[in-house]
Amino acid sequence: MVAITFLRLAALVSACAGVIGSAMVSTLQLHEARKGVPAGFSLHGAASPDTVLNLRMALVQNDFPGLEERLYDVSTPSSANYGKHLSKAEVEQYVAPKPESVTAVNAWLADNGLSGTPISAAGDWIAVQLPVSKANKLLGAQFSVYSDDATGRQVIRTLSYSIPAELKGHLDLVHPTITFSDIQPLLPVVSPLLQANPQAENIAANPNAVPASCNSLVNNKTAIVITPACLQALYGIPATPATQSSNTLGVSGFLGQFANNADLNLFLTTFRPDISPDTSFDTQTLDDGQNSQDPAAAGVEANLDIQYTFGVASGVPTNFISVGDNNKDGLFGFLDIINFLLNQTAPPQVLTTSYGANEGPISPMLVQNLCNAYAQLGARGTSILFASGDGGVAGSQGGTTCSDFVPTFPSGCPFLTSVGATSLPDSGIETAASFSSGGFSNIFPTPPYQKDAVDAYVAGLEGAEYNLTAKFNQSGRAYPDVSAQGVDFAIVVNGVFNLVSGTSASSPTFATVIALINDHRIAAGKPALGFLNPFLYSSAGASALNDITTGANPGCDSTGFPATEGWDPVTGLGTPDFAKLLAAALALP
Ligand SMILES: *[C@@H]1O[C@H](CO)[C@@H](O)[C@H](O)[C@H]1NC(C)=O
Numbered sequence: 001m002v003a004i005t006f007l008r009l010a011a012l013v014s015a016c017a018g019v020i021g022s023a024m025v026s027t028l029q030l031h032e033a034r035k036g037v038p039a040g041f042s043l044h045g046a047a048s049p050d051t052v053l054n055l056r057m058a059l060v061q062n063d064f065p066g067l068e069e070r071l072y073d074v075s076t077p078s079s080a081n082y083g084k085h086l087s088k089a090e091v092e093q094y095v096a097p098k099p100e101s102v103t104a105v106n107a108w109l110a111d112n113g114l115s116g117t118p119i120s121a122a123g124d125w126i127a128v129q130l131p132v133s134k135a136n137k138l139l140g141a142q143f144s145v146y147s148d149d150a151t152g153r154q155v156i157r158t159l160s161y162s163i164p165a166e167l168k169g170h171l172d173l174v175h176p177t178i179t180f181s182d183i184q185p186l187l188p189v190v191s192p193l194l195q196a197n198p199q200a201e202n203i204a205a206n207p208n209a210v211p212a213s214c215n216s217l218v219n220n221k222t223a224i225v226i227t228p229a230c231l232q233a234l235y236g237i238p239a240t241p242a243t244q245s246s247n248t249l250g251v252s253g254f255l256g257q258f259a260n261n262a263d264l265n266l267f268l269t270t271f272r273p274d275i276s277p278d279t280s281f282d283t284q285t286l287d288d289g290q291n292s293q294d295p296a297a298a299g300v301e302a303n304l305d306i307q308y309t310f311g312v313a314s315g316v317p318t319n320f321i322s323v324g325d326n327n328k329d330g331l332f333g334f335l336d337i338i339n340f341l342l343n344q345t346a347p348p349q350v351l352t353t354s355y356g357a358n359e360g361p362i363s364p365m366l367v368q369n370l371c372n373a374y375a376q377l378g379a380r381g382t383s384i385l386f387a388s389g390d391g392g393v394a395g396s397q398g399g400t401t402c403s404d405f406v407p408t409f410p411s412g413c414p415f416l417t418s419v420g421a422t423s424l425p426d427s428g429i430e431t432a433a434s435f436s437s438g439g440f441s442n443i444f445p446t447p448p449y450q451k452d453a454v455d456a457y458v459a460g461l462e463g464a465e466y467n468l469t470a471k472f473n474q475s476g477r478a479y480p481d482v483s484a485q486g487v488d489f490a491i492v493v494n495g496v497f498n499l500v501s502g503t504s505a506s507s508p509t510f511a512t513v514i515a516l517i518n519d520h521r522i523a524a525g526k527p528a529l530g531f532l533n534p535f536l537y538s539s540a541g542a543s544a545l546n547d548i549t550t551g552a553n554p555g556c557d558s559t560g561f562p563a564t565e566g567w568d569p570v571t572g573l574g575t576p577d578f579a580k581l582l583a584a585a586l587a588l589p
């Protein structure tokens, strides 16, 4: 850990050293700006000059390209260093700011009567409190009150800010400034399931081609409902308990949500009577994250996520991380949870998150910085999975008018695995769920591991009945990478059975498969899989997935992307085939 000290440099010394001192007149240079107020927000009025802002500042990392190279080196199956994940200290060596950056930023703050507190283990993030009036002067900004049209939530943001010219190359970004995001749980549909009846023998005739365990009685009619037994049948997920106590599956929760033990208990008694109802998950809280266990206050999203991780990843130690919104920074703790996990010596080997937003309203520099944080955790050996979003090509929630397709965050980050959704029709042949978000980032270029797969898909679109190429950024990182069932999952919320749908269900399901595979790898004396994508896109990885070739994700007045043979921006490479994935994973060093 790099200690940040706040020495006030003498003006002469700092001038000689080329950093900012009080004797120098510093020129502010525009750092980030937005063309106007993003859709969905309105200017409410001026911010009170005395309101104290809790700004966070990122210092430029000394060698992120070096870290990226190491990430690929330890994650690419053909590399001699596959699986040789980095330690906490090794990662921090790459991302800690250079001493001259620390000196320059601290001198600037000190000259303005301010000081920063480190909020990341590597010292690349600091927190600084200052009133609006001072922030406006320091950053050539105009912090104002904006309100979210949908929720009425008010935030203090600026449409642009500048930093002293001398700090370019030292100060990466200031947050929250031009970020107007609205991160949401990705859970669009909840409907009550009147009877939970997973016993196939109670269903007179099996009228469809799906596994018997995928039929339940809903309103006295046979309906296809996803339960743990159904997922086990569809994907070959074993019911045998995992054995390795060092293997952990992390589940993140935001916005005051927590997972309820009593609901999990009823879920297990109903759907997994073979799992002892006395076992449970652990909860960690951060930023005043909630965990009252009041069943009426627990979240639908949190309950879904824990029921389909703990309830399917039999015996894998599972951690729910409940993150509060102390910082009110529009990111609902995304920055905090990643800094929290990067500060652990043994972070979970798998992390699943079913929350997201659209990429556009977030500061591009912040998007890059967070993505780099996922690379750091990936280099440590964590597989990071995110739900791709529920708005088809129209973004994370859809429902917006759009002509160009709307990419989602953080799925556009190349250093994580984005999970789309499928559904199970009567034919028993998995098809793309129409809400499954997929597309191309406007910030990150296509990474090498997916270039061939994406090029082949885009080439297939040309001349097809679809004229979509003008609606997305062909040079961008494309997502999702994989998919899993996401329609009509049976869950328990506040003692009642419900059906829920969304990529929110898909990400925990895929995470469960990876956690169970890690159990076998660890038992065989091998490291966890870590950053998955180079393996998944390799021929061994891709052929261990069920290719989904039907359906599409409409939106923005278009048919959306069609699912096709091979990778596509609806279902990625496909859904898990446990036995094949396990064999391919165990063949890796
Ligand atoms: C990292 O964790 C240690 C304890 O494990 C704690 O003392 C320290 O404050 C943490 N650092 C940050 C930046 O959160």
Ligand SMILES: *[C@@H]1O[C@H](CO)[C@@H](O)[C@H](O)[C@H]1NC(C)=O
Residues within 6 Å of the ligand: 194, 219, 220
């Ligand atoms: C289901 O069927 C049973 C027996 O036929 C009947 O008593 C019950 O009211 C039905 N429930 C619903 C929700 O229709």
Ligand SMILES: *[C@@H]1O[C@H](CO)[C@@H](O)[C@H](O)[C@H]1NC(C)=O
Residues within 6 Å of the ligand: 441, 442, 443, 444, 445, 446, 473, 475, 476, 477
């Ligand atoms: C398209 O994506 C690239 C990154 O691959 C980015 O540099 C460029 O700005 C994007 N174009 C638009 C119009 O957003």
Ligand SMILES: *[C@@H]1O[C@H](CO)[C@@H](O)[C@H](O)[C@H]1NC(C)=O
Residues within 6 Å of the ligand: 467, 468, 470
């Ligand atoms: C597809 O759309 C682009 C942009 O709108 C247009 O220039 C092009 O002519 C269209 N191609 C076809 C085959 O319709």
